[in-house]
Amino acid sequence: MPFATFRRRFTLAFSRRVADTFVARGGTLSLGTSVREIVIEKGRVTGVNLAGGQFVPGDYVVPATDIHTTLEKLLGNAYPLKQFTLRDNDPSSYPLMTSVHVALAVDDELKGWNHSITFTCKPFVLANCTYHQLSLGNYAYEPSFSPPGSNVLTISLDTDYDYWKEQVRDRKGYKAAKENIYNSLFGVLEDKFPQLKGKITGLDIATPLTYERYCDAYRGSWMSYIITPKSKNLIYNGKIKGVKNLYMAGQWLMPPGGLPVAAMTGKWAIERIKKQEKIR
Numbered sequence: 001m002p003f004a005t006f007r008r009r010f011t012l013a014f015s016r017r018v019a020d021t022f023v024a025r026g027g028t029l030s031l032g033t034s035v036r037e038i039v040i041e042k043g044r045v046t047g048v049n050l051a052g053g054q055f056v057p058g059d060y061v062v063p064a065t066d067i068h069t070t071l072e073k074l075l076g077n078a079y080p081l082k083q084f085t086l087r088d089n090d091p092s093s094y095p096l097m098t099s100v101h102v103a104l105a106v107d108d109e110l111k112g113w114n115h116s117i118t119f120t121c122k123p124f125v126l127a128n129c130t131y132h133q134l135s136l137g138n139y140a141y142e143p144s145f146s147p148p149g150s151n152v153l154t155i156s157l158d159t160d161y162d163y164w165k166e167q168v169r170d171r172k173g174y175k176a177a178k179e180n181i182y183n184s185l186f187g188v189l190e191d192k193f194p195q196l197k198g199k200i201t202g203l204d205i206a207t208p209l210t211y212e213r214y215c216d217a218y219r220g221s222w223m224s225y226i227i228t229p230k231s232k233n234l235i236y237n238g239k240i241k242g243v244k245n246l247y248m249a250g251q252w253l254m255p256p257g258g259l260p261v262a263a264m265t266g267k268w269a270i271e272r273i274k275k276q277e278k279i280r
């Protein structure tokens with residue numbers, strides 16, 4: 001089986017379990033489309049308009065999109081929330097995190113290697129950032145992730161969103177920047193682990209623009225605002241003043257976000273609907 005097929009299994013099985021449970025419990029999924037706007041009439045949401053123009057009616061709407069997408073695109077900036085505007089205008093107190101995520105195919109099972117390996121290396125510069133150490137994710141523990149005799153390593157590098165935004169102006173520049181990442185990492189890895197020489201191939205690279213393009217993630221951020229000594233705590237209830245039946249969910253409601261927050265805020269949205277409907 002080619003590596004590409006294995007690669008798709010990384011998160012596919014996880015996503016499928018969530019989707020299958022949703023459908024098994026009576027949910028309907030509309031895939032391959034996006035929501036263009038949330039329709040509100042006289043303070044009540046009546047449904048959503050999809051990108052293709054189709055109107056999907058609803059008694060309640062739970063936008064689980066990035067809060068910036070929800071407020072700016074789906075609600076057309078009609079309901080700005082100062083909690084988020086303040087934070088976006090003060091990035092030194094409320095920084096965001098984004099990264100370049102690299103997956104490498106290795107023609108070696110790497111038996112006996114730890115799941116996670118961190119090592120210092122000769123400093124190297126990539127995409128305007130200097131790195132002194134690398135952390136490897138080693139997927140040898142899961143046989144379905146790679147063909148027999150081989151393995152997958154992942155590397156995550158903190159990066160600068162603006163650098164990548166500049167690169168994408170020119171497709172060639174963007175491609176070259178990605179190639180540069182592969183070549184630098186091959187060099188660092190072969191230096192540290194000479195037994196890997198000639199055995200590493202690039203599988204895939206996600207940049208901040210990948211998160212932006214696939215998930216409409218604000219500045220490619222895959223977490224919410226990072227907690228700093230200057231930042232104030234935020235737990236936002238997901239409601240919008242003047243709109244009765246809309247309850248937002250997602251990681252931005254409770255920085256610094258992450259999967260537990262996404263799941264928890266979804267649950268809270270449903271509990272608020274139950275309360276409104278007087279369902280125990």
Ligand SMILES: Cc1cc2nc3c(=O)[nH]c(=O)nc-3n(C[C@H](O)[C@H](O)[C@H](O)COP(=O)(O)OP(=O)(O)OC[C@H]3O[C@@H](n4cnc5c(N)ncnc54)[C@H](O)[C@@H]3O)c2cc1C
Pocket residue numbers: 033034035036064065066069101214215216217222223224249250251252257258259260262
């Ligand atoms: C490499 C990596 C590793 C991570 N590791 C961890 C970890 O170990 N632990 C942890 O807690 N978190 C981790 N995270 C972070 C975690 O993935 C996020 O916190 C989480 O996905 C946020 O969930 P969310 O539902 O709020 O937003 P998202 O996952 O971004 O979901 C929003 C969804 O809305 C969709 N969307 C956008 N616009 C529209 C539209 N107009 N119409 C319809 N749909 C739309 C997007 O496509 C997306 O699927 C990691 C992230 C990355 C990238």
